[in-house]
Amino acid sequence: MNVLITGGAGFIGSNLVHYISQFRPNWNMTVVDLLTYAGNLQNISSVLEGPKCKFVRADIADSAAMSKVFSSTRFDLVFHLAAESHVDRSIMGASAFVRTNVLGTQTLLDLARSSDVQRFVHVSTDEVYGSLGREGRFVETTPLDPTSPYAASKAASDLMVLACYKTHRFPVLVTRCTNNYGPYQFPEKFLPLFISNALEDKKLPLYGDGTNVRSWIHVNDHCEGLLRVAEKGREGEVYNLGGEEAAELENRYVAELLLQALKKPKELIEFVKDRPAHDLRYAVDCSKAQRELGWMPAISFEEGLQETVKWYSENRVWWEAIKSGEYLSYYQENYGERLSS
Numbered sequence: 001m002n003v004l005i006t007g008g009a010g011f012i013g014s015n016l017v018h019y020i021s022q023f024r025p026n027w028n029m030t031v032v033d034l035l036t037y038a039g040n041l042q043n044i045s046s047v048l049e050g051p052k053c054k055f056v057r058a059d060i061a062d063s064a065a066m067s068k069v070f071s072s073t074r075f076d077l078v079f080h081l082a083a084e085s086h087v088d089r090s091i092m093g094a095s096a097f098v099r100t101n102v103l104g105t106q107t108l109l110d111l112a113r114s115s116d117v118q119r120f121v122h123v124s125t126d127e128v129y130g131s132l133g134r135e136g137r138f139v140e141t142t143p144l145d146p147t148s149p150y151a152a153s154k155a156a157s158d159l160m161v162l163a164c165y166k167t168h169r170f171p172v173l174v175t176r177c178t179n180n181y182g183p184y185q186f187p188e189k190f191l192p193l194f195i196s197n198a199l200e201d202k203k204l205p206l207y208g209d210g211t212n213v214r215s216w217i218h219v220n221d222h223c224e225g226l227l228r229v230a231e232k233g234r235e236g237e238v239y240n241l242g243g244e245e246a247a248e249l250e251n252r253y254v255a256e257l258l259l260q261a262l263k264k265p266k267e268l269i270e271f272v273k274d275r276p277a278h279d280l281r282y283a284v285d286c287s288k289a290q291r292e293l294g295w296m297p298a299i300s301f302e303e304g305l306q307e308t309v310k311w312y313s314e315n316r317v318w319w320e321a322i323k324s325g326e327y328l329s330y331y332q333e334n335y336g337e338r339l340s341s
Ligand code: NAD
Pocket: 006, 007, 008, 009, 010, 011, 012, 013, 032, 033, 034, 035, 036, 037, 038, 039, 040, 058, 059, 060, 061, 080, 081, 082, 083, 084, 085, 086, 100, 104, 123, 124, 125, 126, 154, 176, 177, 178, 179, 180, 181, 186
């Protein structure tokens, strides 16, 4: 089985590479990643040392470069994860999101279709549905109503992927997952940012009043869901994947939990100016994935958070290297006027 994984040097992609290497050891993987600020080859260096994984640095929106990738190997399966993925950066500038998330996805679809790929798993997000009130859950047929430029670009890519099925019967599958956490997550996202800031005794910038709710899923549960979708999902279908009900939590509660785990004072939390159009709540109904694929998240948030806090505590070198250079300019631009110090 030849598998192409786009975005395999990023957070979820690199965890998927490790997951496949452990649970589908006979698969041959090709990772394509542009290594933007969010990509890091160190995340998959141990797998790249072995014979089952090769790496190509390329831009998914560059059709000439991607053509070479598709002509070098006949892929059976594509997991498409490459994306610009951070909401705050999409608010600062949306063009890169349109280029990678929309044009990049279409470029891949065209090439995958002409090279007879058997399954194309498009890894999308619950953010395409927009924001929920305090009650209810998104189902796969909930109309798309994205709020941020990031979410809008993902929604656009979902529609192109589904149109490719409807028009050409190309065997696509779309997943929409909630907030992932775990090792190798770039420290601009909530959990790794807050854990690493706390480890450095820096302020934790909590947006608004901190009552926004996210549904947390361990990245390995997401990876298992992606394998089930690839192996058992129905073509042309969308599958929601999300955390257990007990992991639908307000941000301020999660911030307090991680400070407790690190034995750091609550006073490190600083309430700062809210993110524009900050979605209040996400929660998905995963009964379709449960019914059709036998999938459910298996890692409790309590256990997963402890393990994740431990990972960032023991891997300071990994995130300290990232929190320099370009990261500092981004941090200043996003938080400079928000934080008191
Ligand atoms: P990430 O930002 O950590 O990784 C994205 C990867 O894509 C990076 O390695 C980056 O170098 C690469 N990339 C960016 N532009 C590229 C381009 N033009 N060509 C090739 N590679 C490029 O993101 P993530 O959190 O791992 O998310 C992966 C996917 O999962 C995304 O599609 C995202 O929308 C989706 N998703 C993420 C979450 C989450 O909570 N993180 C939840 C649901 C869905």
